[in-house]
Amino acid sequence: MILIVAATPIEMRSFQTLLQEEKLSCETLVTGVGPVEAAVRLTKFLSEKKEVITSVLIFGIGGAYVQPLQENQSRILDICLASQEILGDFGISYPDRLEYLPSPLTGDIIYPMDTHLLDDCRQILHNNKVKAMEGPFITVNSVSGSRMRGEMLRKKWQALCENMEGAAVARVCREFDLPCLELRCISNMVEDRNMANWCVDEACDKAAIAAILTIKGLMG
DSSP states (O other): OEEEEESSHHHHHHHHHHHHHHTOOOEEEEOOSSHHHHHHHHHHHHHHOOSOOOEEEEEEEEEEOOOSSGGGOOOTTOEEEEEEEEETTOEEEOSSOEEEOOHHHHOOOEEEOOHHHHHHHHHHHHHTTOOEEEEEEEEOSSOOOSHHHHHHHHHHHTOSEEESSHHHHHHHHHHTTOOEEEEEEEEEESSSOOGGGOOHHHHHHHHHHHHHHHHHHHHO
């Protein structure tokens, strides 16, 4: 059984509607916002679930970093696939840089996605004429509210976008030896914060469509 994970009810709402329309069978979980809630609620769910979970797909919305090359730029309402998730601000924050703690203290902060699921998802979306960009995602404890902070993170990790749960989900999946896949739709650019430019509802709907297509393909 595949487990579908999203952070908030608004991200899961469209998916649940499509799930009923398509008459597909999978488990769903809304974790809450942020890495702590994501890790705790997913761990609790997996520990208590009697039915066997075989893989985890986390989907939702994310903020796109401004790229130096336009051909690498993901834009609002683009679909993006994570090649890996990174705990991007787990360390010491200075005005102009982030300094990371020694790995013996933190353990891994980079979590690759399952290559087989990623290959399958890429092909499924392509077959359904859904264009998807692919690259590293960054999980943050606090959303980047300025272009400068976003650029620090992008430059360090060559990342596409940021979110607040992906790395936590990937870490739990590693602990439970579960393949993990992540897709997101861009709701906003990581710039000096201006929510008037955001497209949250539309991005939630588009992320849900991409997730449903992926689930149908994986089950088919």
